Ligand SMILES: O=P(O)(O)OC[C@H]1O[C@H](OP(=O)(O)OP(=O)(O)O)[C@H](O)[C@@H]1O
Ligand SMILES: O=c1cc[nH]c(=O)[nH]1
């Protein structure tokens with residue numbers, strides 16, 4: 001299942017991110033803001049229970065977060081900006097990191113780091129990566145989350161290509177995807193069209 005967050009604030013910020021003239025500082029700020037807005041949508045179904053709260057006026061029952069604890073997991077490098085931002089909303093969440101880069105020749109993911117919360121099996125996992133292109137990186141990351149015992153996983157991306165969505169639906173039909181936009185296609189180098197370029201390079205200024 002794919003949810004596209006069509007809110008005008010998200011769409012406006014994403015359009016500015018796409019602009020080749022947007023510099024590193026503004027790109028980073030926008031990526032953080034879009035991540036918060038995506039999290040608002042992705043976490044819409046978090047469980048709440050009614051708990052007693054004493055206000056200055058009276059005591060009554062109000063909703064409080066309950067249910068499974070959360071884990072935010074970033075696919076390095078680019079996913080880091082998303083977890084860094086979203087953890088502000090859910091400060092009790094644990095944060096994991098999966099290091100993957102895409103081989104420029106084969107476009108396949110190459111793993112170089114994996115550090116996950118030891119109790120990931122008991123947590124609801126929100127996996128972050130701004131870009132879902134061929135889907136190879138996200139699919140491999142989800143496989144390693146499942147190998148570690150995770151059973152509840154949502155994938156949060158800023159941009160996705162239909163090719164990447166199809167790969168996740170094929171490999172991991174149980175994983176919901178939340179994106180700010182679903183673009184047209186991939187070019188011959190595996191870049192999303194129209195896209196926003198290389199997310200990692202634009203966040204970290206490495207090009
Ligand atoms: O869906 P895919 O075809 O696998 O492509 C998407 C991946 O490519 C980018 O990472 P990159 O390899 O550039 O690494 P970086 O974040 O370290 O720059 C992006 O952040 C995703 O992880
Ligand atoms: O368009 C793309 C595809 C993969 N990775 C990116 O950063 N951008």
Ligand SMILES: [Mg+2]
Pocket residue numbers: 078198199200201
């Ligand atoms: Mg990159």
